[in-house]
Amino acid sequence: MPRSSSTTSAPEELYALAIGTARSVIVVGTAKNAGKTTTFNALRAVAKRRGTAIGVTSIGRDGEPADALDAEPKPRVRLAPGTIVALPAGLIPRSPGLAILATGEPSALGTTVFARVVLPTTCEIAGPPTARAMRATIDTLRALCSGPVLVDGAIDRVAPLAGGDDAVIVATGGASGATVARVAAVAADTVARLTLPGRDPRHERERVVRISGALDARDAEALLADAAGATVVVDDPTRIAVRGALFAKLRATVDLRCERPLRVVACTTSPVGRDASLAPRALVDAVARATGLPTFDVVADLRSESGAA
Amino acid sequence: MKIDAVTAERIGLDWLRAAIAPVGTFGRRHDEGIAPYGPGDDARAHAEIADVVALAARLDASEVGRVRAALRAVPEPSPIVARTRVGDPLGDVDFYELGRFVDALDLLARGWDAAVREPSPGKERDDRRPPVLDGLRAVLAPGRERGGFYLADAFGPGLRAARAALAGAEASFDAQREAIAARVRDAFGVDPIGEEFVVLRSVYDGPLPDDVRAVRETPTYRVLRLAVVVPERDAAFAALAEEEERARRMLAETVAREAEAVAEATRALGALDRLLARIAFTQRWGGCVPRFDAGAAAFTEATFAPLADALAARGHRYTPISLELRGVAVLTGPNMGGKSAALATAGFVCACVALGVPPPAHAASLPLLEAIVWLGGDGPAERARLLSSYAAEIVRAQAALSSASARTLVVIDEFARTTGPREGRALLIAFAEALRARGVFALLATHFDAIAETAGVAHLRIAGLRQHALGPIDGDDLDAALDAINAAMDYRVVAAHGGTSESDALALARLLGLESSIVDRARSLYEEPAKP
Numbered sequence: 001m002p003r004s005s006s007t008t009s010a011p012e013e014l015y016a017l018a019i020g021t022a023r024s025v026i027v028v029g030t031a032k033n034a035g036k037t038t039t040f041n042a043l044r045a046v047a048k049r050r051g052t053a054i055g056v057t058s059i060g061r062d063g064e065p066a067d068a069l070d071a072e073p074k075p076r077v078r079l080a081p082g083t084i085v086a087l088p089a090g091l092i093p094r095s096p097g098l099a100i101l102a103t104g105e106p107s108a109l110g111t112t113v114f115a116r117v118v119l120p121t122t123c124e125i126a127g128p129p130t131a132r133a134m135r136a137t138i139d140t141l142r143a144l145c146s147g148p149v150l151v152d153g154a155i156d157r158v159a160p161l162a163g164g165d166d167a168v169i170v171a172t173g174g175a176s177g178a179t180v181a182r183v184a185a186v187a188a189d190t191v192a193r194l195t196l197p198g199r200d201p202r203h204e205r206e207r208v209v210r211i212s213g214a215l216d217a218r219d220a221e222a223l224l225a226d227a228a229g230a231t232v233v234v235d236d237p238t239r240i241a242v243r244g245a246l247f248a249k250l251r252a253t254v255d256l257r258c259e260r261p262l263r264v265v266a267c268t269t270s271p272v273g274r275d276a277s278l279a280p281r282a283l284v285d286a287v288a289r290a291t292g293l294p295t296f297d298v299v300a301d302l303r304s305e306s307g308a309a
Numbered sequence: 310m311k312i313d314a315v316t317a318e319r320i321g322l323d324w325l326r327a328a329i330a331p332v333g334t335f336g337r338r339h340d341e342g343i344a345p346y347g348p349g350d351d352a353r354a355h356a357e358i359a360d361v362v363a364l365a366a367r368l369d370a371s372e373v374g375r376v377r378a379a380l381r382a383v384p385e386p387s388p389i390v391a392r393t394r395v396g397d398p399l400g401d402v403d404f405y406e407l408g409r410f411v412d413a414l415d416l417l418a419r420g421w422d423a424a425v426r427e428p429s430p431g432k433e434r435d436d437r438r439p440p441v442l443d444g445l446r447a448v449l450a451p452g453r454e455r456g457g458f459y460l461a462d463a464f465g466p467g468l469r470a471a472r473a474a475l476a477g478a479e480a481s482f483d484a485q486r487e488a489i490a491a492r493v494r495d496a497f498g499v500d501p502i503g504e505e506f507v508v509l510r511s512v513y514d515g516p517l518p519d520d521v522r523a524v525r526e527t528p529t530y531r532v533l534r535l536a537v538v539v540p541e542r543d544a545a546f547a548a549l550a551e552e553e554e555r556a557r558r559m560l561a562e563t564v565a566r567e568a569e570a571v572a573e574a575t576r577a578l579g580a581l582d583r584l585l586a587r588i589a590f591t592q593r594w595g596g597c598v599p600r601f602d603a604g605a606a607a608f609t610e611a612t613f614a615p616l617a618d619a620l621a622a623r624g625h626r627y628t629p630i631s632l633e634l635r636g637v638a639v640l641t642g643p644n645m646g647g648k649s650a651a652l653a654t655a656g657f658v659c660a661c662v663a664l665g666v667p668p669p670a671h672a673a674s675l676p677l678l679e680a681i682v683w684l685g686g687d688g689p690a691e692r693a694r695l696l697s698s699y700a701a702e703i704v705r706a707q708a709a710l711s712s713a714s715a716r717t718l719v720v721i722d723e724f725a726r727t728t729g730p731r732e733g734r735a736l737l738i739a740f741a742e743a744l745r746a747r748g749v750f751a752l753l754a755t756h757f758d759a760i761a762e763t764a765g766v767a768h769l770r771i772a773g774l775r776q777h778a779l780g781p782i783d784g785d786d787l788d789a790a791l792d793a794i795n796a797a798m799d800y801r802v803v804a805a806h807g808g809t810s811e812s813d814a815l816a817l818a819r820l821l822g823l824e825s826s827i828v829d830r831a832r833s834l835y836e837e838p839a840k841p
């Protein structure tokens with residue numbers, strides 16, 4: 001596989017793009033094994049090369065040797081000295097010892113502990129279980145760490161994104177579909193939901209429907225029946241609980257908006273699927289075209305050459 | 310002190326318990342071990358209440374609030390210290406939590422100093438001041454920095470060398486890994502980020518170099534790992550792990566020697582939490598040091614705080630109540646005149662002293678009771694038994710009688726109002742006589758006539774509506790009507806000497822907006838001479 005002719009690697013370009021946008025970066029995935037942790041680790045590796053101290057945590061549980069659900073091997077999380085990590089007390093490595101800075105939200109594995117890595121260590125990372133606690137954890141990491149905060153996300157746990165000003169990276173790949181077109185379509189659906197535009201009073205329709213809480217399939221069907229052409233407002237994009245064709249139809253029928261938009265800055269692709277692999281270059285470009293976002297393959301060192309990249 | 314659920318709700322005991330609840334775990338644990346004061350506890354109750362009243366005057370109220378907030382945040386060291394006593398290994402988070410405990414005590418002590426407006430009279434040392442743990446602070450000091458904790462080199466003689474060895478091995482590891490990574494980049498065109506990386510078979514499917522291992526193989530790709538071999542790294546890691554565990558054991562043993570000081574500090578915090586809750590209550594509602602008197606329940610200018618609190622939330626003013634009860638008394642007076650509030654206040658102030666809380670009154674002379682019973686209406690237990698209101702009242706009345714003693718206060722709100730008035734009145738008289746015979750404290754509010762005289766007990770009445778004080782009222786404005794009634798009502802409890810009890814029911818009905826024709830008709834019926 002030829003290396004990019006660019007002097008800056010794909011991970012470095014992605015890092016600069018994300019960190020240039022926000023103090024904290026959350027990587028979310030379109031499917032399990034979509035490459036979230038690979039992207040997360042690529043960003044950490046760039047920070048390490050740059051000598052930048054970062055804060056890290058995970059919305060799910062990451063860094064364990066094998067996946068808890070399917071026993072597939074998982075990327076390990078090796079933390080460099082100076083890193084500030086948020087993890088449950090039950091996952092703190094005994095040795096080398098960490099410098100304990102603060103404690104925070106409770107979780108099933110013990111109180112969330114904020115610690116500074118003194119000597120290199122490899123560990124599992126997990127965050128607290130609720131979106132509110134996760135947000136508090138990210139905020140504490142931002143307060144404790146002078147550098148950027150990187151958060152390894154989880155599939156379908158986008159609620160912690162709400163209320164933050166993080167840069168969001170959507171990881172997608174062969175785990176989402178068997179063809180390039182299918183993966184690109186799934187990514188486009190996810191990105192369309194997460195990039196829901198904010199309210200714009202200048203262009204609001206005559207009728208405005210405010211949805212408090214989640215907008216689910218039942219709400220969507222009611223809106224399609226009764227609110228065609230209206231502006232429909234949700235709190236934030238994480239409240240959209242409809243997917244695929246129903247979501248696309250809803251967007252085409254109503255002016256769907258949110259109070260607090262998210263900042264989705266890029267996609268990453270992983271060509272590796274469970275049973276087949278996709279063409280990396282084709283996948284990067286297809287996802288970029290479908291989502292309109294800069295798209296990177298941090299393993300194959302590729303970035304999109306079309307779309308918004 | 311025995312108080313059932315109905316009584317607790319009616320006399321505001323539930324509200325009181327919530328108002329004086331400790332804010333922290335130490336206080337809650339401390340309170341669980343303290344029973345309410347009862348007969349014979351006069352000296353102890355007096356000492357606690359006098360202490361609270363004195364401190365409420367000495368301490369700044371806003372600083373008391375801050376100290377209580379700090380108490381809420383004090384971490385619990387007891388489980389950690391208990392583990393040191395049995396030799397359990399501690400982790401760095403445990404040492405961190407102990408450090409936080411030491412810091413929290415320092416913060417509390419500073420908060421206390423800020424709260425004290427004047428030094429304790431006649432005492433060289435303020436024994437209420439929160440404890441500080443200088444010994445534990447010194448033990449943990451090498452690892453404390455900006456409120457955190459690190460198992461510093463000073464905690465173990467071999468730590469510094471072990472860490473230096475591992476740091477060197479890690480540097481070798483990184484250098485070797487980077488060398489292999491460079492070869493992988495050249496050979497596969499892939500930047501091996503992290504410990505594992507993916508190579509598609511379409512890109513490279515040949516034999517792997519010696520220092521690259523396959524972690525997982527599929528028909529289309531391989532997950533590979535750089536096989537960085539630095540034997541001294543594993544050895545250095547093992548040596549450091551051993552040194553760190555040794556240091557933690559030594560530190561835990563030192564902490565164990567501070568266990569009694571920690572336990573004493575948590576006990577002191579529990580007592581402080583209880584004390585501050587009572588001080589805050591007193592600073593909010595006022596309070597007096599009562600005289601303990603087995604023969605009288607008397608108070609002047611007492612505030613039934615739960616009602617005053619509710620009224621204040623609605624922008625209304627509460628009128629304090631004065632009352633003297635010796636034995637049994639009947640309380641009569643107008644509707645809306647505060648009879649029920651007077652009954653509740655009697656129970657409330659007695660409950661306050663039982664809990665070591667200064668009764669919110671100008672002065673009080675009270676007994677320490679064995680039980681308080683409220684009769685009138687039914688509660689959840691009676692409703693669950695599907696009893697009628699009358700049946701529930703009778704069942705509760707008999708239960709109260711059966712257990713009544715000279716240290717029981719029975720407060721009775723319109724007993725037998727749900728049955729025929731003649732039989733109800735007769736029952737109330739007989740019940741009052743029975744209470745008098747048992748020597749209990751009892752206050753019976755009723756609209757029945759001549760109960761006190763017939764039963765041979767004292768008669769008190771609410772002074773009632775000052776008709777002349779009533780201004781014009783818009784009949785449609787209920788709030789204005791209530792305000793006018795409140796302003797015109799004389800809530801004083803005064804001694805009565807026979808006569809019928811006026812309820813001001815017709816005047817109040819008119820004020821509350823009942824159609825004039827109905828009130829006029831009722832007035833004419835009421836004023837008709839009784840038919841022979």
